Amino acid sequence: MSPMLVDADAIRALADILTETGLTEIEVAEGDSRIRVARGGTVTQVAATPFAAAPAAVPVAAAADVANHPGTVTSPMVGVAYLTPDPSSAPFVTEGQSVAAGQTIMLIEAMKTFNQIKAPRAGKVVRILIASGDPVEYGEPLAIIE
Structure with missing residues (x-):
């Protein structure tokens, strides 16, 4: 195979x-050929591979681990995530805090509607994976509850 x-x-x-x-x-x-550009944290990663080749070996291992974690809370929609009910309020939850099943942990604004994202189970918020005001995509990991 010739180099691309x-x-x-x-x-x-x-x-x-x-x-x-x-x-x-x-x-x-x-x-x-295909070109895939992915943003992981503050670094932009680039992979360019022929279609016939195996998928690019540039995945972010940490992101894959988070997505497969059994306590990962994922976004049910595309929108903008907010960790507080309004800019002057405290966050719904913080890392290390215990939550009850059904407790609001953040909001996602989609089409000018604020949708509550609730804890799917009781546990401890181990990580919050987004910052307030971040755009999120469907299925994107938002937080981990153990």
Whole structure:
């Protein structure tokens, strides 16, 4: 298999789209190749592979571990997450806090409606994976309750 040439301008353009839209990853395909740009924390990761090759070996291990954790609370929708009921209030929950099943742990604003995200089970909030005001996608891990 011949080495694939990477179009730096295309990668920059895709990274700019991620920044402008708040998306966490974007992928484009043309012919036998594809380019995937994913944002992990503050670092932008890029993988360019031929279609026939195995998937890019650039996944963020920590993100995969979080997504597979049995206590992960995921976003049921696309929107903007808020950890407080309003800017001057305390957060619904903090890391280390115990929560009851059904307790509101954050809000997601979608189409000008604030949707309560409730703890699916009782436990301790081990990690909050997003910051207030972050855009979130469907299925994105939001918090871990153990």
